[in-house]
Amino acid sequence: MKKTTALAHANIALVKYWGKRDSRLNLPAVGSLSMTLKALSTTTSVEFQEGLSIDTLSINGSDAGEKQTRRASAFLDLIRKDAGIQHGAIIESVNNFPTGAGLASSASGFAALTVAAANAAGLDLSPTRLSELSRQGSGSAARSIFGGFVEMKLGEKADGSDSIAVPLHPAEHWPLAMLILITSEAEKPIGSTEGMNLTAETSPYYPAWVDTSPDDIAIAREAIVARDIEKLGEISEFSCFKMHGLAMSANPAIIYWNGLSVTLIHEVRRLRAQGIPAYVTMDAGPQVKVLTLPEYVEKLTGLLSEIKGIRQIISTELGGDARILPE
Numbered sequence: 001m002k003k004t005t006a007l008a009h010a011n012i013a014l015v016k017y018w019g020k021r022d023s024r025l026n027l028p029a030v031g032s033l034s035m036t037l038k039a040l041s042t043t044t045s046v047e048f049q050e051g052l053s054i055d056t057l058s059i060n061g062s063d064a065g066e067k068q069t070r071r072a073s074a075f076l077d078l079i080r081k082d083a084g085i086q087h088g089a090i091i092e093s094v095n096n097f098p099t100g101a102g103l104a105s106s107a108s109g110f111a112a113l114t115v116a117a118a119n120a121a122g123l124d125l126s127p128t129r130l131s132e133l134s135r136q137g138s139g140s141a142a143r144s145i146f147g148g149f150v151e152m153k154l155g156e157k158a159d160g161s162d163s164i165a166v167p168l169h170p171a172e173h174w175p176l177a178m179l180i181l182i183t184s185e186a187e188k189p190i191g192s193t194e195g196m197n198l199t200a201e202t203s204p205y206y207p208a209w210v211d212t213s214p215d216d217i218a219i220a221r222e223a224i225v226a227r228d229i230e231k232l233g234e235i236s237e238f239s240c241f242k243m244h245g246l247a248m249s250a251n252p253a254i255i256y257w258n259g260l261s262v263t264l265i266h267e268v269r270r271l272r273a274q275g276i277p278a279y280v281t282m283d284a285g286p287q288v289k290v291l292t293l294p295e296y297v298e299k300l301t302g303l304l305s306e307i308k309g310i311r312q313i314i315s316t317e318l319g320g321d322a323r324i325l326p327e
C-alpha cells in the first residue's frame with residue numbers, strides 16, 4: 001500500500017468549543033467558529049503495511065508515548081473499518097510549533113492524520129466526510145480540514161453526521177493577522193478533553209455557557225461578513241473569557257493562565273484603548289493570541305516584544321485547506 005503525506009494547518013477558535021454532548025462520537029455541546037492559521041502546521045505521513053499488527057507513531061522524530069499512540073490507533077480503526085483493511089500503520093508526524101502547549105496541535109495533528117490515512121487506505125472522501133472523521137479524533141480538528149474562516153456545526157443527529165465543519169469564507173475574504181505570544185513551552189497541566197469534561201460535570205455555569213453560544217456564533221459570522229474587526233474582536237474576547245471563567249468555575253478550578261498571560265491580557269487592552277485594533281483569545285494553555293489587522297502586526301510585535309518573559313512571537317495570516325503533499 002502507498003505512503004501518503006498530508007499537511008494541515010492549526011486553527012484558533014474565535015468562538016470556542018468547550019464541552020461534549022456525546023463522548024463516544026465526540027459530538028460537541030456547542031458550535032464554534034475559527035480561523036485557520038498559515039504559519040502553524042502539522043505534516044503527517046501514513047503507510048499501512050501488510051503483516052504489521054500494531055500502529056507506530058512518531059512525533060517530531062521521537063516515539064510518541066503509549067497514550068498518544070493509543071489515541072491515534074483508535075482513530076485509525078475508523079479508517080480501517082471504512083476501507084475494509086486490517087493492517088497496522090507507520091505514522092510520522094511533525095509539528096512546526098511547540099506540541100501540547102495549547103497551540104492546537106491536536107487540531108492540525110488529527111486533520112493531517114485523517115487526510116493522510118484516508119488516502120493511504122485508498123479512500124476517496126469528500127471534505128465533509130474528512131471533517132466528520134477528524135472530529136472523532138479531536139473536535140477542533142474537524143475545523144482544520146478547511147482554510148480561512150470556518151464554522152463547526154453543532155448538528156443534531158445522533159450519529160454525528162451533521163456535526164461537521166463548514167468553510168465560511170476563504171482566507172482572501174478578509175486578510176486578518178494573529179500574533180501568538182508564547183509565554184511557556186511547558187506541557188499544560190490538564191488537557192482540553194479532560195478539562196472540558198470536568199467543567200461539564202462540575203461547573204454550575206455550564207448550562208449558561210451552552211445556552212449563550214449560538215448568539216456568539218451568529219454575531220461572529222456577521223462580523224466576518226461585514227469585515228468588522230471591532231465586532232469580531234469583541235465577540236472573540238467575550239467567548240474566550242466566558243470559556244476561561246467557566247473552566248475556573250469547575251471543581252477543582254482549571255486555570256490555564258500563568259502570570260505573564262495576565263500581564264499580556266492587560267497590555268493588549270491598554271494598547272487597544274490607545275487605538276490599536278488588538279483583541280485577546282486563549283485556549284487550553286497559557287499562550288496569548290492577539291487578533292489584529294495586518295497593518296498593525298509590526299507595531300504590535302515591537303511593543304509586545306518589550307515585555308519581559310515572552311519566549312517567542314509567531315505572527316500569522318490565514319491559511320488554506322488541509323491537503324495531500326506530493327511525495
Ligand code: DP6
Pocket residue numbers: 012013015016017018026032106107137138139140141192193194282283284
Ligand atoms: C480550548 O478539540 O482539543 O481549543 O475534542 O476533546 O479533542 P477534544 O478537544 P479539543 O478542544 C479544543 C478546545 C479549545 C477551543 C476550541 O478550539 O474551540
